[in-house]
Amino acid sequence: MVAGDSETAAGGYEEVEAEPEWDIKHRQGVDRRASPYSAINILVVSVGKFHYGLIVDKLLDSEEIVVKPLGSHLRKCQIYAGATIQGDGRVALILDVVGISKVMNLSAVSELVQGRGQQETELINPDAQSFLLVRNSPGEQLAIPLNLVSRIEKIRCDQVELTGGRRNMQYRGTTLPLFSIDEAATVAPLREHATHLYVVAFPLGQREVGIMVSEIIDIITVAATIDDATHKQPGIMGAAIIMQKITLLVDLFGIVAKMAPEWIPHTNLSPTDSAQGQHILVVEDSPFFNRQICGFVSDAGYKAFSATDGVEGLALLEREKIDLVLTDIDMPNMDGLEFTKRIRSDPRWSGLPIIAVTSLSGEAAEKRGLKAGVNEYMIKLDREKTMLVINRYLKR
Numbered sequence: 001m002v003a004g005d006s007e008t009a010a011g012g013y014e015e016v017e018a019e020p021e022w023d024i025k026h027r028q029g030v031d032r033r034a035s036p037y038s039a040i041n042i043l044v045v046s047v048g049k050f051h052y053g054l055i056v057d058k059l060l061d062s063e064e065i066v067v068k069p070l071g072s073h074l075r076k077c078q079i080y081a082g083a084t085i086q087g088d089g090r091v092a093l094i095l096d097v098v099g100i101s102k103v104m105n106l107s108a109v110s111e112l113v114q115g116r117g118q119q120e121t122e123l124i125n126p127d128a129q130s131f132l133l134v135r136n137s138p139g140e141q142l143a144i145p146l147n148l149v150s151r152i153e154k155i156r157c158d159q160v161e162l163t164g165g166r167r168n169m170q171y172r173g174t175t176l177p178l179f180s181i182d183e184a185a186t187v188a189p190l191r192e193h194a195t196h197l198y199v200v201a202f203p204l205g206q207r208e209v210g211i212m213v214s215e216i217i218d219i220i221t222v223a224a225t226i227d228d229a230t231h232k233q234p235g236i237m238g239a240a241i242i243m244q245k246i247t248l249l250v251d252l253f254g255i256v257a258k259m260a261p262e263w264i265p266h267t268n269l270s271p272t273d274s275a276q277g278q279h280i281l282v283v284e285d286s287p288f289f290n291r292q293i294c295g296f297v298s299d300a301g302y303k304a305f306s307a308t309d310g311v312e313g314l315a316l317l318e319r320e321k322i323d324l325v326l327t328d329i330d331m332p333n334m335d336g337l338e339f340t341k342r343i344r345s346d347p348r349w350s351g352l353p354i355i356a357v358t359s360l361s362g363e364a365a366e367k368r369g370l371k372a373g374v375n376e377y378m379i380k381l382d383r384e385k386t387m388l389v390i391n392r393y394l395k396r
Contacts, residue, residue: 040055041055041056041057041058041059042054042055042056043055043056043059045097052101052106054095054100066084066085067081067082067083067084067094068082068083068084068085069082069083070082070083070093071083074093078096078099078100078102078103079095079096079099079100079103080093080094080095080096080099081094081095081096081099082094129145129146129221129222129223129224129286129288129289130145130146130147130219130220130221131143131144131145131146131219131220131221131222131242131247131249132144132145132146132149132152132200132216132219133216133217133218133219133220133242133243133247134198134200134213134214134215134216134217134250135188135213135214135215135217136180136181136182136187136188136189136190136191136213136214136215137188137191137214139188140187140188140248141217141242141243141245141246141247141248142181142187142213142247142248142249142250143240143242143247143248143249143250144200144211144250144252145249145250145252145381146219147359147380147381148202148252148381148382149200149201149202150201150202150203150208151201152198152199152200152201152216153171153198153199153201153210154196154197154198154199155169155196155197155198155199156195156196157194157195157196157197160178160197160212163175167179167212169199169210171201171208171210176199176201176208176209176210177207177209177210177260178199178209178210178211178212179209179210179211179212179255179256179259180211180212180213181211181213181235181250181255183255183258183259184234184235184254184255184258184259185233185234185235185236185248185255186233187235187236187248190212190213190214191214194214197212197213197214198212198213198214198215198216199211199212200212200213202252203382203384203385204253204256204263204384205263205384205385205388207263209252209256209263211250211252211255218243220242220243222240222242224240224241224242225240225241226238226239226240226249226287226288226291227239227240228291231248234251234254234255234257234258235250235251235254235255235258236248236249236250236251236254237249237250237251237254237292237295253296253383253384277303278302278303278323278324278394279302279303279304279305279320279321279322279323279324280297280302280303280304280305280322280323280324280325280326280390281304281305281307281313281316281317281320281322281324281325281326281327282294282297282304282305282306282307282326282327283307283308283309283310283312283313283325283326283327283328283331283336283339284306284307284308284326284327284328284331284357285308285309285328285331285332286328289328289357289380289381290306290308292381292383293326293357293381293386294306296383296386296387297326297390300387300390300391302390302394305320305322308331309331309332309333309334309335309339310327310331310333310334310335310336310338310339310342311333311334313325313327313334313339314334314339314342314343317343317349322349322352323352323353323394324352324353324354324355324390324393324394325343325352325353325354325355326355326357326386326390327339327340327354327355327356327357327374328356328357328358329356329358329360329365329369330358330359330360336356336358336369336372336374337368337369337372338372340354340356340369340372340373340374341372341373343373344372344373353375353393353394354373354374354375355374355375355376355378355386355389355390355393356369356374356376356377356378357378357379357380357381357386358377358378358379358380359379359380361379365377375393376389
């Protein structure tokens with residue numbers, strides 16, 4: 001847990017979740033360490049658009065906390081922002097990532113990075129997405145959108161319990177329901193006779209759900225062309241070429257929708273429901289996220305209109321009757337903030353609900369969005385929460 005708002009050093013507090021560890025020998029099947037003790041853990045944190053790494057001994061967990069003020073003997077220390085008392089009674093100090101950057105004089109490095117100019121910025125593909133690569137068999141590679149993953153757990157196979165015909169595991173004092181990808185899709189099953197497996201946990205409304213896989217391969221960011229027709233099926237949203245292999249893209253919500261449809265009530269909307277006839281404008285420059293959002297909006301019974309930037313969005317507003325707007329913030333030609341301001345300045349659309357669905361997190365970014373006129377500011381991409389917000393605005 002660290003102090004968060006990079007643009008106002010005395011801002012609020014954010015919870016930073018580190019990417020979970022797994023045995024390095026599982027990465028591409030090769031142990032690349034010089035020795036068993038040479039591996040280190042690096043926690044990547046953000047200060048505005050600048051990122052730096054903190055080397056830590058061990059990654060423990062993520063937790064929601066109540067921030068307490070520092071004692072008088074630590075108040076002048078710039079690297080701590082506060083303290084908290086954990087459930088077991090131990091005190092944990094909260095790192096201030098902005099303060100650390102100042103103590104280490106990282107602002108000079110930040111200026112150097114920012115000074116490289118637009119030329120390098122243009123080399124970054126805005127359509128690049130991060131995936132967690134997994135597999136159950138050596139010949140079949142699967143990819144899970146990393147932004148949906150809350151944590152990864154390595155467990156013993158005997159920790160999986162069969163209760164009431166459903167697989168579960170005891171998890172943080174409660175029950176974590178477990179599914180495997182092959183239960184919903186035609187893919188290779190979990191390996192037999194294994195002693196351990198991995199659970200990829202992700203949020204679903206007010207609960208968490210786990211997807212079991214046999215092996216974690218890697219985390220990779222790619223700008224791949226997605227084939228959403230050839231391999232599309234329940235639990236699989238399509239395929240892409242990743243690391244020179246045809247890779248199936250896992251639809252986590254599709255798996256749950258097939259195995260436990262009662263947990264996703266909005267997937268059961270029929271043409272007679274009140275959603276029918278309501279129009280939602282999706283403004284998103286990433287083809288991957290644009291397809292995802294339009295897909296689950298359409299599945300819920302709404303009619304989706306798609307635009308790739310604010311200019312196209314305004315043109316669609318002129319032509320179509322739109323009941324709600326979902327917009328990204330960081331887009332070419334006209335970003336989501338300017339797009340929202342244009343909508344709010346026009347009396348025809350001044351009361352139109354606008355929901356920001358973006359990768360730009362942090363208190364300062366959210367304040368800019370709300371100041372521009374968005375009604376809700378959401379981080380990509382929690383399908384369940386997004387649908388709950390849409391339904392609240394269109395069905396209240």
